[in-house]
Amino acid sequence: MDEEEHSAEAAGVALFSGQVFTGKILNPKQSFYMLLLMDKASQHARIEYMLKLNGEDVPVTSEVIHLKRKWIINEEMKKITMDFKIDLEIEEFSKDHLYKEETFKTIEDMFQQRIQADFEEVLNILQEEKSDTLGIGRYIRAHHPKFFQQDWREQFASLTIEPKVKVTIIRTGILR
Numbered sequence: 001m002d003e004e005e006h007s008a009e010a011a012g013v014a015l016f017s018g019q020v021f022t023g024k025i026l027n028p029k030q031s032f033y034m035l036l037l038m039d040k041a042s043q044h045a046r047i048e049y050m051l052k053l054n055g056e057d058v059p060v061t062s063e064v065i066h067l068k069r070k071w072i073i074n075e076e077m078k079k080i081t082m083d084f085k086i087d088l089e090i091e092e093f094s095k096d097h098l099y100k101e102e103t104f105k106t107i108e109d110m111f112q113q114r115i116q117a118d119f120e121e122v123l124n125i126l127q128e129e130k131s132d133t134l135g136i137g138r139y140i141r142a143h144h145p146k147f148f149q150q151d152w153r154e155q156f157a158s159l160t161i162e163p164k165v166k167v168t169i170i171r172t173g174i175l176r
Helices: 028-038 101-128 134-143 152-158
Strands: 013-017 021-027 046-053 056-074 079-093 162-171
Touching: 013 028, 021 028, 028 046, 028 056, 028 101, 046 101, 046 152, 046 162, 056 101, 056 134, 079 101, 079 152, 101 162, 134 152
Parallel strands: 079 162
Antiparallel strands: 013 021, 046 056, 056 079
């Protein structure tokens, strides 16, 4: 409860393994990336990072315009590759020269690396807690029934889940 504002504050998302609370709560940032992993983020999902450009920290704000995800299941290797194609709009960039190809590509690569790392962090937490909030078990049960086992939570925790993120900046600025 925020005493000054007299309103409730979200602490994050509680994780469940089956019907049991795991005791772990994702913080708001981790919760946001979990929603992106689920492809359930709001229409105006914003990603903000402090990026290093020429040895200087620069704040960059972007909006997710489009996200496409595809899961590739390898039953023999017990591996799931999650391909994400994310289109971003850069809304705020305090430095000039975003129109330069070198700066543009640097920002695109930095966003790709940072989102990849944030996705990996959330997936590791979900697997540690045996919490399949992404619905991978339902997908596998429907499309790969031989791969699905009754003790799905244990199987989920032992899978190799690898996110692969491809970021494309499709436009810059607030004018469309």
